[in-house]
Amino acid sequence: MTRALFPGLGLLTTALFALSLLTGPAGFGFSESVSALITGQGEAVTLVMREIRLPRAILAVMIGASLGLSGAALQGYLRNPLAEPGLIGVSGSAALGAVIAIQTGFAAAFALALPLTALAGAVIAVLLILALAGPRGGSLTLILAGIAISALAGALTSLVLNLSPNPFATAEIVFWMMGSLADRSFSHVWLAVPFMAVGWALLLPLGRGLDALTLGEDAAAAMGIRLDRMRLQLVLGVAACVGAATAVAGAIGFVGLVVPHLLRPLVGARPSVLLPASALGGAAMVLLADIAVRLVLPERDLKLGVLMAIIGAPLFLHLIYKTRRAL
Amino acid sequence: MHLALDRLTVMRGDCPVVDGASLAIAPGELVGLIGPNGAGKTTLMRGALGLLPHTGMSSLTDMAPQTRARHVAWLPQAREIAWPVSVETLVTLGRTPHLAAGQRPSETDRAAVAEALRIMDLSGFEARPATKLSGGEQARVLIARALAQDTPLILADEPIAGLDPGHQIATMQAFAQLAAGGKAIMVSLHDLGLAARHCTRLILMHRGRIHADGPPEKVLTKANLADVFGISAHLTRGPDGVIFQPLEVLT
Numbered sequence: 285m286t287r288a289l290f291p292g293l294g295l296l297t298t299a300l301f302a303l304s305l306l307t308g309p310a311g312f313g314f315s316e317s318v319s320a321l322i323t324g325q326g327e328a329v330t331l332v333m334r335e336i337r338l339p340r341a342i343l344a345v346m347i348g349a350s351l352g353l354s355g356a357a358l359q360g361y362l363r364n365p366l367a368e369p370g371l372i373g374v375s376g377s378a379a380l381g382a383v384i385a386i387q388t389g390f391a392a393a394f395a396l397a398l399p400l401t402a403l404a405g406a407v408i409a410v411l412l413i414l415a416l417a418g419p420r421g422g423s424l425t426l427i428l429a430g431i432a433i434s435a436l437a438g439a440l441t442s443l444v445l446n447l448s449p450n451p452f453a454t455a456e457i458v459f460w461m462m463g464s465l466a467d468r469s470f471s472h473v474w475l476a477v478p479f480m481a482v483g484w485a486l487l488l489p490l491g492r493g494l495d496a497l498t499l500g501e502d503a504a505a506a507m508g509i510r511l512d513r514m515r516l517q518l519v520l521g522v523a524a525c526v527g528a529a530t531a532v533a534g535a536i537g538f539v540g541l542v543v544p545h546l547l548r549p550l551v552g553a554r555p556s557v558l559l560p561a562s563a564l565g566g567a568a569m570v571l572l573a574d575i576a577v578r579l580v581l582p583e584r585d586l587k588l589g590v591l592m593a594i595i596g597a598p599l600f601l602h603l604i605y606k607t608r609r610a611l
Numbered sequence: 612m613h614l615a616l617d618r619l620t621v622m623r624g625d626c627p628v629v630d631g632a633s634l635a636i637a638p639g640e641l642v643g644l645i646g647p648n649g650a651g652k653t654t655l656m657r658g659a660l661g662l663l664p665h666t667g668m669s670s671l672t673d674m675a676p677q678t679r680a681r682h683v684a685w686l687p688q689a690r691e692i693a694w695p696v697s698v699e700t701l702v703t704l705g706r707t708p709h710l711a712a713g714q715r716p717s718e719t720d721r722a723a724v725a726e727a728l729r730i731m732d733l734s735g736f737e738a739r740p741a742t743k744l745s746g747g748e749q750a751r752v753l754i755a756r757a758l759a760q761d762t763p764l765i766l767a768d769e770p771i772a773g774l775d776p777g778h779q780i781a782t783m784q785a786f787a788q789l790a791a792g793g794k795a796i797m798v799s800l801h802d803l804g805l806a807a808r809h810c811t812r813l814i815l816m817h818r819g820r821i822h823a824d825g826p827p828e829k830v831l832t833k834a835n836l837a838d839v840f841g842i843s844a845h846l847t848r849g850p851d852g853v854i855f856q857p858l859e860v861l862t
Contacts, residue, residue: 363694495704498692503687506662506680553740
């Protein structure tokens with residue numbers, strides 16, 4: 285099962301990536317699109333393919349992989365299938381940063397003002413979490429610190445909306461918070477790449493420690509796993525991944541929760557194998573959802589985060605139902 | 612010596628939970644750590660492993676984490692299995708300290724896992740999800756994990772609690788055999804009958820201190836049992852070995 289899983293997920297992601305490149309309101313033909321992408325023939329087609337659809341598809345892969353990987357790492361560390369990347373409060377704080385940027389008009393100051401402010405929000409959240417949860421200590425303090433920061437960021441976001449004198453800014457904030465990959469450019473890709481690369485480099489090597497944690501923190505520590513170092517690596521990795529994802533695309537939920545849950549039975553429940561599998565699965569899921577928003581309501585700007593929750597929640601309910609029957 | 616403690620003290624707040632414990636365990640010993648609830652048995656072992664802040668000396672805490680993990684296997688009392696991994700996967704986790712990062716289990720690792728499964732009477736369980744087993748079976752899987760770690764020293768916290776009588780005896784015999792083969796093993800347990808019968812030495816703890824330390828018959832004296840457990844008991848050495856039966860609570 286596991287042996288066929290990775291080629292299968294890889295193939296699925298590649299196919300969806302190609303499909304994402306061929307999907308859009310411009311309605312170019314297949315050969316026209318591909319030749320424009322590769323050779324640059326035809327000015328308008330080339331522009332659409334290289335500057336609009338390509339960065340959008342690349343971002344979908346990067347964000348999906350980041351969220352899937354973060355979810356799998358957090359679930360493994362907390363030994364709880366309900367953990368998700370938003371749990372440690374980074375996505376809420378990144379959203380708060382973006383909301384403040386929109387409200388104050390700073391977002392319009394230069395092209396990347398909004399994602400950069402969101403990233404600053406994420407960094408502040410990480411520093412707060414590390415200060416609150418302390419350098420040592422178990423997983424419980426981490427969850428509690430995350431919940432506290434999420435709640436605070438959520439309340440401050442509501443406060444900004446509450447006091448906003450400008451209805452246009454309010455509408456923009458609300459739409460931004462729904463999460464979308466529409467109208468993103470390569471500058472967004474280049475902004476997110478370094479953070480996400482650091483996040484992946486921090487999270488992927490955690491597999492060995494996460495496997496050992498299956499036996500609990502005491503047994504893992506006695507098997508030579510440095511839990512304090514591992515927790516720091518996890519928090520920084522998740523924060524880099526989720527902070528960057530939220531900064532460029534807004535809040536996209538459910539990927540980090542559902543994808544590891546969906547793939548866990550296929551990897552024999554081993555947390556180490558689930559990490560790369562969830563990265564691939566997350567990429568495929570976000571690509572799929574981002575294709576769907578363009579096909580379901582091409583005229584209206586259906587938001588990715590909204591569609592993801594509409595697909596994700598029933599899927600999750602189905603999984604819960606199946607788990608209940610298995611008991 | 613596989614384990615040496617010198618005046619090990621573990622504080623909880625202002626209260627010493629383990630108070631100046633000194634002991635040494637040599638290869639070949641199967642040491643039973645006994646004492647009433649709250650006497651400090653678990654804390655003594657966790658302190659010795661360096662899992663709790665402590666004062667005094669433990670020979671284990673000077674080692675680097677990976678070196679220590681190759682020297683001592685620790686079986687916690689809480690029987691935690693977080694994910695429905697297969698029994699074989701779970702027992703193979705015991706090989707973690709022997710593998711470099713990213714290294715796959717070798718033939719040696721596989722052989723150690725198979726041997727641990729055989730000792731714990733789990734052959735044929737390899738592919739079963741560990742979380743679907745009964746409580747006692749899970750306990751045996753976790754003991755097998757510690758055995759697969761193949762360390763000179765094993766510390767086990769109430770490993771036989773909840774096992775059926777046959778597997779309790781078989782597990783104690785397996786420990787005795789491993790000790791006879793040159794390992795040092797320390798187990799905490801409440802079944803004084805099994806402790807008296809199978810352990811080469813007993814350490815009796817009372818209110819954080821080591822109250823008595825020696826061969827079972829020297830430790831399970833009338834006075835010690837009355838002082839520490841508040842019970843009377845019957846102990847004889849017959850042709851079938853040591854027989855210990857607790858009788859009554861002293862008032």
